[in-house]
Amino acid sequence: MKPNSFYITTTLPYVNAPLHMGHALEFVRADVIARYKKLSGFDVYFNTGTDEHGKKNYDKALEKGLSPEEFVDRGFETFKEQLKMFGVSEDVHFIRTTDKHHEMAACEFWKRVKDNGYIYKKSYKAKYCVGCESEKTDSELDEKGECPLHPGKKLELIDEENYFFKFSQFGEKLLKFYKERPDFVVPDFRLNEMKNFIKNGLQDFSISRLKSKMPWGIEVPDDKEHVMYVWFDALVNYISTLGWPFDSAQDLRPENNKENNFEKYWVNGSPTQYCGKDNTRFQAVMWQAMLLAADLPNSRQIVVNGFITGEGGMRMSKTVGNVVDPADIVKEYGTDALRYFLLREISSFEDSPFTTERFKEAYNAGLANGLGNLASRILTMAENYNVSTLDPVVRYKENEDLESFDIKKYMDKIWDRIQNADKKIQEKEPYKIYKTDHEIAVNIVSDLCTDLFYIAKLLIPVMPETAEKILFYLKDGKAIRPEKPLFPRKD
Secondary structure (H helix, E strand, O other): OOOOEEEEEOOOOEOOOOOOHHHHHHHHHHHHHHHHHHHOOOEEEEEEEEEOOOHHHHHHHHHOOOOHHHHHHHHHHHHHHHHHOOOOOOOOEEEEOOOHHHHHHHHHHHHHHHHOOOEEEEEEEEEEEOOOOEEEOHHHOOOOOOOOOOOOOOOEEEEEEEEEEOHHHHHHHHHHHHHHOOOOEEOHHHHHHHHHHHHOOOOOEEOEEEOOOOOOOOEEOOEEEEEEOHHHHHHOHHHHOOOOOOOOOOOOOHHHOOOOHHHHHHHOOOOEEEEEHHHHHHHHHHHHHHHHHOOOOOOOEEEEEOOEEOHHHOEOOOOOOOOOOHHHHHHHHOHHHHHHHHHHHOOOOOOEEOOHHHHHHHHHHHHHHHHHHHHHHHHHHHHHOOOEOOOOOOOOOOOHHHHOOOHHHHHHHHHHHHHHHHHHHHHHOHHHHOOOOHHHHHHHHHHHHHHHHHHHHHHOOOOHHHHHHHHHHHHHHEOOOOOOOOOOOOO
């Protein structure tokens, strides 16, 4: 078993709607970390997929006149196609919560938690936001009595007998765990929010629904009248994708003594989970309590993104009408242009605005006039002066910015290199010197080619298509002038 395995996962989006800009941010950032770890020599397992049970998907299927099975099958295929426009690695592993192995794993997880005494049954009443697929207390609602994340959507009232998870018994255990892992949630102020949430008192939560009211879910073991609450089911995907429980140390069947992915990537692979800030409670508190209840190892880190906001600083919402569709951006500007904006112009951890105007300004400044113009100038001079290019050895060792998930800082340092190379051209003016001293001019351009090599290799995890193009233009010791700009200016 390799000691350098690494596991990273996104949350799983529902298949009831196309992926939005918040999804793009999460997938692109997780992809960057996965690529960086691979370049650093790690054996990486990158997990993503679709959350296919629950009322949100069930209602949408009925609305479209489809069976839930037909609806989620179509949604999964659409999801895979959409991931391509974000430039996500082709070797990503996909999990669907309707996979038979996942359903079996969710049932096994339920049994272990119940056998350990953390599941019980009771009648209750609650307000439920279908958009969030979670219960809401009055303190979590706005002045209109609505969920602030889904304005205009009426809350449903639940009044039934359900199974509950003894969440209330894990407050002290979680706080002790956080103390042992002060870097468990990134950034640290999100961890402080979770500590305060726990200190205010954890409440047991419902983990089942009556099948007669909402049949689209995994049947509760030994009770055909109930299906699992969608979040309880979906969270198990992070280990079911690794083959748990039949691909784990707890499986003693001889026919399964093969490479152990659960042991390799979850136990020893520093399991890292990306999520949005509205998901922090589920990932950093609920899921960790569930793992403790099942006697399984906890995640290593939870990395939390802020929201992408629209005009006026409001969270992007179709209801508000301030949505920018990532598909439209990719169609006009390309995948790497979208990745550039999400990675450099959006804060690593705080809320940040995304408007078409702001994107266009950043594209022209950072890509068309910045990286694209620099590459064109260097490659043109190198070809004209017949400069030999030497590919420098760039070792991908531990990078402090990417290790701390501050991808924006990493990007800013690349653009510092771009600006320094541009400044070198302006100050040394090799295009003028070439007329009087050919050798000096060639040496300057040779150094600039080396600078461009370094820039391209640093771009591999963040803007892979662009990096590949630049490296192609520099390959085999002879520069090639691009036939067209890497990033045409947009007026």
